[in-house]
Amino acid sequence: MKITTKSRYAIRSIFALVLLGGDERPVTLTQIAEHEDISRKYLEQIFIKLKKSKIVEGSRGAQGGYILAKPANMITLKEVIYAMDGPVSVSDCTNESVCGNFDHCGINWLWSGLKKTVDNYLENITIYDLKRQATGGKDVNLS
Amino acid sequence: MKITTKSRYAIRSIFALVLLGGDERPVTLTQIAEHEDISRKYLEQIFIKLKKSKIVEGSRGAQGGYILAKPANMITLKEVIYAMDGPVSVSDCTNESVCGNFDHCGINWLWSGLKKTVDNYLENITIYDLKRQATGGKDVNLS
DNA sequence: TATAATTACTACAAGGCAGCTAGGATATGG
DNA sequence: CCATATCCTAGCTGCCTTGTAGTAATTATA
Numbered sequence: 219m220k221i222t223t224k225s226r227y228a229i230r231s232i233f234a235l236v237l238l239g240g241d242e243r244p245v246t247l248t249q250i251a252e253h254e255d256i257s258r259k260y261l262e263q264i265f266i267k268l269k270k271s272k273i274v275e276g277s278r279g280a281q282g283g284y285i286l287a288k289p290a291n292m293i294t295l296k297e298v299i300y301a302m303d304g305p306v307s308v309s310d311c312t313n314e315s316v317c318g319n320f321d322h323c324g325i326n327w328l329w330s331g332l333k334k335t336v337d338n339y340l341e342n343i344t345i346y347d348l349k350r351q352a353t354g355g356k357d358v359n360l361s
Numbered sequence: 362m363k364i365t366t367k368s369r370y371a372i373r374s375i376f377a378l379v380l381l382g383g384d385e386r387p388v389t390l391t392q393i394a395e396h397e398d399i400s401r402k403y404l405e406q407i408f409i410k411l412k413k414s415k416i417v418e419g420s421r422g423a424q425g426g427y428i429l430a431k432p433a434n435m436i437t438l439k440e441v442i443y444a445m446d447g448p449v450s451v452s453d454c455t456n457e458s459v460c461g462n463f464d465h466c467g468i469n470w471l472w473s474g475l476k477k478t479v480d481n482y483l484e485n486i487t488i489y490d491l492k493r494q495a496t497g498g499k500d501v502n503l504s
Numbered sequence: 505t506a507t508a509a510t511t512a513c514t515a516c517a518a519g520g521c522a523g524c525t526a527g528g529a530t531a532t533g534g
Numbered sequence: 535c536c537a538t539a540t541c542c543t544a545g546c547t548g549c550c551t552t553g554t555a556g557t558a559a560t561t562a563t564a
Contacts, residue, residue, distance in 0.1 A: 219442075219449045219479070221362055221472070222551070226452060229468065246510070260553060266512065279561025280509040295471070299362075306362045309369060324495040325372065328438070328486065329364070335482045336362070339475055352467040365522070389539065403524060409541065422532025423538045 225302040228264050229295060230254050232273070233348050236290050240274075244283030264302070271301035291346035296337055298345075306340070308333045368445040371407050372438060373397050375416070376491050379433055383417075387426030407445070414444035434489035439480055441488075449483070451476045 234253045238245045247265060251258035265284055268274045273293055274284045286293070299306060309329040377396045381388045390408060394401040408427055411417045416436055417427045429436070442449060452472040 219362060219364055219446070219451060221452050221475075224551075233468075244510095248510085257553065259555075262511075262513090263553090269512090276511055277561085278509090278511045278559075279563095280507090281562055282510050282560085284511085303362070308362060309364050325376070325491060327494065328491070332364075332479070332482055335478060336475070339478045343471065348468060348471070351470065367523075387539095391539085400524065402526075405540075405542090406524090412541090419540055420532085421530075421538090421540045423536095424533055425531085425539045427540085 219308075221299065222303055224264060225299045227254075227256055227260070228268060228298050228302050229345075229348070231256065231261060231264060232268070232286075232293065232298065232345050233352075235274070235284060235286065236345060236349055240284060241286050241290060244277050244281065244285050246283040249283075267301050268298070271297065273298065273301060289346070290349060291344045293345045294341050295343045295345075296340035299340060306333060306336055308336065362451075364442065365446055367407060368442045370397075370399055370403070371411060371441050371445050372488075372491070374399070374404060374407060375411070375429075375436065375441065375488050376495075378417070378427060378429065379488060379492055383427060384429050384433060387420050387424065387428050389426040392426075410444050411441070414440065416441065416444060432489070433492060434487045436488045437484050438486045438488075439483035442483060449476060449479055451479065 231250050231254060232240075234250050235245050238249055238253065247258050247261045250256070251261050265274060265276065269276050269284075272287050275287045276282070276284050296306070309326075309332075374393050374397060375383075377393050378388050381392055381396065390401050390404045393399070394404050408417060408419065412419050412427075415430050418430045419425070419427050439449075452469075452475075
């Protein structure tokens, strides 16, 4: 029942991207890697996924880097986590293709209910919310 | 972000226990294993944990088996899952002992909020609720 | 047009852990 | 005493997360 560290890294990274000005000009992975103390090589994989999900845009070459593909308040945590690990899957028994016994199963409503609950929570928090929260205190790091 | 199959098995097993009369007389693991098509050896481990958490009571020897330790409507899913895997941990960053950067972290409120949401969902569903739901349809199996 | 910067892509290795199996110890009703 | 069950401990196995590494492709800039 864990959010993968990949997803947490992704959230932290986007947050750092915003802090470093990524809503205006490209920020390099090296900058983010240093700021968050995450392996740059690992960040590459994360950002490729973020790019595929249209959360960030990459520009290659000198003076390149990544920039937000849309306003921070339009990027939900659910979206980011989805980009990393696919839809939050609370149990394999939420869809017929995997379950086998789906039609006669007496508790799949339970898992889909839980999934809905989690999704709802993650849907209603955006990167902008993180920033707003963080600016309350000084010297803030994520982890 | 998954409920472990151990937890799901546990929930199914207690449900089966109730169906097989485990609120009145001992039901053997062999019965439950057959009913749910789960390895009996695996069930043993699950029920030892359930016993330690005072969810079921075991009686050894011939005519032994397991019986509910309290009414089905007093057994929440949170309790069962806790018995299997410990507290639902959405991220290691919900307590200071593991995180290191806990005090200066800008997003731990996020994970504790998620944990609270999940806990709340699981707290409000009991084994009795499963039974009530299931009796709506006929020929019900869990999975 | 050369060069340095930087993303894009692929492969794979190491470690942890969930999921399961196995064997024997212990208790108990008949 | 024996069949029936729970109780307890160890260990295997395969997958998945977490990374590392190398190389190709692209681009601003001098």
